[in-house]
Amino acid sequence: MNDVPPRASDSSASADTLRSASVSPHEDARAGDVVENADQETQPLPDIMRDDAMDEDAPTEPVTAPINLSSALAKQAQQGNAYDSLSQNVTTEPSGSQPRAPGMQAAQSMFENPPNLARIRRVLFECKDPIEISLEEFETYWPFIDNVWVKQRTNASKEGHCTTDYYMCRLRRPTHRTSETRPLPEGKRPRKKRVREGGLCNFQIKVVRFDGAYTTVTIARTPGSGSIHSHDLDYIDRVKRNSGLMEFARRESAKGYLPSSIYTKFQEEPDKLNEAGGRFLTVTDVRNVSAKWRIQNPEVKLIPHDGYQLVKGHGIVKSVGPVSASETVQTQPIPSASSPHLPPDTLSFPNFSLDFLQPYLPNHSEKRELPHVTLSYASSMDSKISLLPGMQTVLSGPEAKLMTHYLRSRHDAILIGVGTVLADNPGLNCRLEGAGGFGGLGRMWQPRPVVIDPMGRWPIHPDCRMLRTAVEGKGKAPWVVVSPGAQINPQRLMMLKGYGGDFLRIVEYNQNWRLRWEAVLRALASEGIKSVMIEGGATVLSELLNPEYTNFIDSIIVTVAPTYLGRGGVSVSPDSKLDQEGKPNAALNPRDVKWTPLGQNVIMCGNIRQREPERPEEPV
Numbered sequence: 202m203n204d205v206p207p208r209a210s211d212s213s214a215s216a217d218t219l220r221s222a223s224v225s226p227h228e229d230a231r232a233g234d235v236v237e238n239a240d241q242e243t244q245p246l247p248d249i250m251r252d253d254a255m256d257e258d259a260p261t262e263p264v265t266a267p268i269n270l271s272s273a274l275a276k277q278a279q280q281g282n283a284y285d286s287l288s289q290n291v292t293t294e295p296s297g298s299q300p301r302a303p304g305m306q307a308a309q310s311m312f313e314n315p316p317n318l319a320r321i322r323r324v325l326f327e328c329k330d331p332i333e334i335s336l337e338e339f340e341t342y343w344p345f346i347d348n349v350w351v352k353q354r355t356n357a358s359k360e361g362h363c364t365t366d367y368y369m370c371r372l373r374r375p376t377h378r379t380s381e382t383r384p385l386p387e388g389k390r391p392r393k394k395r396v397r398e399g400g401l402c403n404f405q406i407k408v409v410r411f412d413g414a415y416t417t418v419t420i421a422r423t424p425g426s427g428s429i430h431s432h433d434l435d436y437i438d439r440v441k442r443n444s445g446l447m448e449f450a451r452r453e454s455a456k457g458y459l460p461s462s463i464y465t466k467f468q469e470e471p472d473k474l475n476e477a478g479g480r481f482l483t484v485t486d487v488r489n490v491s492a493k494w495r496i497q498n499p500e501v502k503l504i505p506h507d508g509y510q511l512v513k514g515h516g517i518v519k520s521v522g523p524v525s526a527s528e529t530v531q532t533q534p535i536p537s538a539s540s541p542h543l544p545p546d547t548l549s550f551p552n553f554s555l556d557f558l559q560p561y562l563p564n565h566s567e568k569r570e571l572p573h574v575t576l577s578y579a580s581s582m583d584s585k586i587s588l589l590p591g592m593q594t595v596l597s598g599p600e601a602k603l604m605t606h607y608l609r610s611r612h613d614a615i616l617i618g619v620g621t622v623l624a625d626n627p628g629l630n631c632r633l634e635g636a637g638g639f640g641g642l643g644r645m646w647q648p649r650p651v652v653i654d655p656m657g658r659w660p661i662h663p664d665c666r667m668l669r670t671a672v673e674g675k676g677k678a679p680w681v682v683v684s685p686g687a688q689i690n691p692q693r694l695m696m697l698k699g700y701g702g703d704f705l706r707i708v709e710y711n712q713n714w715r716l717r718w719e720a721v722l723r724a725l726a727s728e729g730i731k732s733v734m735i736e737g738g739a740t741v742l743s744e745l746l747n748p749e750y751t752n753f754i755d756s757i758i759v760t761v762a763p764t765y766l767g768r769g770g771v772s773v774s775p776d777s778k779l780d781q782e783g784k785p786n787a788a789l790n791p792r793d794v795k796w797t798p799l800g801q802n803v804i805m806c807g808n809i810r811q812r813e814p815e816r817p818e819e820p821v
C-alpha cells in the first residue's frame with residue numbers, strides 16, 4: 202500500500218512493524234503501527250532550504266513590464282476571484298474600521314489588517330504578472346504571505362543598489378531530510394515531523410529590491426517557474442501560518458493573556474482572521490508564540506481577556522454577567538441563553554449536576570504515555586446495546602443523552618468500530634449549547650471521531666453524517682484506523698483529508714490477528730489525543746472488557762435502560778473466565794462503583810485500571 206506513506210517521525214516504529222507485516226493476511230488483522238496521519242493543523246512544517254532548484258544562468262528579467270498594486274488588484278477584480286469571500290473589503294479603507302452605531306464603544310480588535318489584505322495576499326500568491334511596489338508596501342504585506350515562500354538564495358549587484366532574493370514555493374521540496382539523526386541540544390525533544398513528498402509545486406519567484414531615489418521592490422516569476430501553483434492558498438495556510446498573523450498573537454501574548462483566550466478572541470473575528478490567512482490557526486500555534494514570550498517573563502500569571510473565564514474541563518468560555526478575579530476558575534460552564542441562531546439539533550446544557558462523573562473523567566494534567574480511556578455505552582437490563590445486529594436502538598433518555606454529550610465534550614476523541622458506523626451513520630460530535638457549531642467558538646468541546654476500520658469497509662462519502670458535521674463546522678472530521686491491507690484509493694484519501702480527516706495506518710496485531718489496541722492508543726497519543734471515549738459497538742466493547750485490556754481502560758460509564766431487548770439483541774459481554782481451580786468466575790468487576798439515577802436511566806460508573814495516586818504538589 203503506498204497511498205499512505207510512512208512518516209519520518211515514526212521511522213523506527215514503522216521499520217519494526219513493517220517487518221511483522223509480512224505475516225499472512227487476515228480480514229480483521231494485519232501487523233503494524235501508525236504510518237501516517239498528515240494532519241497539519243498543529244504542526245508547522247520545517248522550513249526547507251534549498252540548493253538545486255534554480256538555474257543560476259537562467260535569464261532573470263521579467264517577461265512583461267511590472268504593474269503596481271492597484272493595477273494588480275483591478276486586474277484581479279476583472280478576472281473574478283474564486284475564493285475570496287464577497288465580504289472582502291475592496292476599498293482602501295483600513296479593514297479595522299466598521300460603521301458604528303452612535304454611542305457604541307468600538308470593541309478592541311485583535312487584528313490590524315492592512316487594507317485589501319485578502320486580495321493582496323492572493324496577488325502575491327499568484328504572481329500572475331510582475332508587480333512593482335514600494336518598500337513600505339512590501340514590508341506591510343510580505344509578512345502575511347511569507348508562509349508560501351522559502352528563500353533559496355540572494356544575489357546583490359556589485360554597486361549594492363540591487364538585491365535579488367529567489368524564493369520557491371514551500372511545496373517544492375519534501376519535508377523529509379536526512380538531518381533527522383543530528384544530535385539534539387540537551388533538554389530538547391525531537392520535533393514531530395510530517396513527511397511531504399517533494400516536487401509538488403514548481404512555482405518560483407524573485408524579489409528584486411532596487412535602492413534608488415526611492416526604493417522599489419519588484420516581484421516576478423522566474424523563467425523556470427510553473428505558471429500557477431499546484432494548490433491553493435488555503436493549502437499553504439493550513440501547512441504553515443504566516444508571520445504577520447503570528448505577530449498579532451505575539452502582541453496579545455505580550456499583554457499577558459492566556460493562549461486559549463487569545464485563540465478564542467481571534468475566532469470571534471473570523472473575517473479578519475481569514476483575511477490574514479488564519480483560517481487554520483490552532484491554539485497550539487498561539488501557545489508556541491506565547492511560550493517564547495513566557496521564557497522572558499516567567500513570573501507573569503496569564504489571564505483571560507475581560508468578559509471571559511477559564512472553566513475547568515472546557516477552557517475559555519464567555520462570562521455571563523460580571524466576573525470577579527476570584528471567579529476566574531469555575532467548575533460549571535455557564536452557556537449563554539438559547540438563541541434562534543443556534544442549529545435546531547442543539548441540546549441545552551444540563552441544568553442538573555453531573556458531578557458524580559468527575560472521579561471517572563480524564564485528568565489532562567496527568568502525564569501519561571497512553572490516553573485516558575473511558576468505555577461509555579447504553580445497555581438494556583439484559584446487556585444488549587441494540588435490538589438486532591446493525592440496528593440503531595435508543596436506550597438513553599433525554600437526561601442520559603445530555604450526559605453522553607457532556608462526556609463527549611470532556612474527551613479528545615470518540616472511538617467506534619466500523620460496524621457502528623455502518624449501522625448508525627453517527628455524527629459523533631458534541632451538540633450541547635456552547636460547543637463549537639452550537640453557539641461556541643471554532644471546534645471548542647468537539648472531540649475527534651475515530652473509526653476502527655481495518656479493511657476500509659466504510660464507504661466514506663460527503664453525505665456521511667460525520668463529514669457533513671465537519672463541513673457545517675459542528676464537529677471534527679474523522680480519523681479512520683486502517684490496516685496495511687486496506688484498499689484506500691488516492692481519491693478517497695484526498696477526499697477525507699480535504700474534510701480535515703485522515704487515515705491512520707496500524708501494522709501491529711495481536712495473536713488473534715486483530716489490531717493491537719495498545720498500538721491504536723499509542724497512535725492516537727502520538728497525534729496529541731489525551732483521552733478517548735469508546736462508545737461501541739458490541740465487538741469493540743466486548744473485546745476491551747477482556748483481562749488483557751483492563752490495563753488500558755481507565756473507567757466505564759454505562760447507561761442502563763429499564764428494558765429487556767431479548768435474545769436477538771446484540772450483547773456486550775467479555776469472554777468467560779475460570780478461576781485458578783477451573784471454576785467459572787466473574788469476567789470483570791469494576792471498582793469504586795457508583796450508581797446514579799438519571800431520568801428513567803441509571804448510570805453505572807466504575808474504574809477498571811488502577812488509578813495513579815494523586816501526586817502531592819512539588820514544593821517550590
Ligand SMILES: NC(=O)C1=CN([C@@H]2O[C@H](COP(=O)(O)OP(=O)(O)OC[C@H]3O[C@@H](n4cnc5c(N)ncnc54)[C@H](O)[C@@H]3O)[C@@H](O)[C@H]2O)C=CC1
Nearest residue numbers: 578579587591592618619620621715716737738739740741
Ligand atoms: N447502545 C449503545 O450505546 C451503542 C450501540 N451500538 C450498536 O452496536 C452495533 C454495532 O456493533 P458491532 O456490529 O459489533 O460493530 P463494532 O462497532 O464493534 O465494529 C466491529 C468492527 O470493527 C472492527 N474492529 C473492531 N475492533 C477491532 C480490532 N481490534 N482489530 C481489528 N478490527 C477491529 C472490525 O472490522 C469489526 O468487524 C450497532 O447495532 C450499534 O447500533 C454501538 C455503539 C453504542
Ligand SMILES: Nc1nc(O)c(N)c(N[C@@H]2O[C@H](COP(=O)(O)O)[C@@H](O)[C@H]2O)n1
Nearest residue numbers: 579594595596597605625627628629736
Ligand atoms: N449513549 C447512547 N445511548 C443510546 O441509546 C445509543 N443508541 C447510543 N449510541 C451511540 O451513539 C452514537 C450516535 O451518535 P450521534 O447521536 O449520531 O452523534 C451511535 O453510533 C452509538 O455510538 N449511545
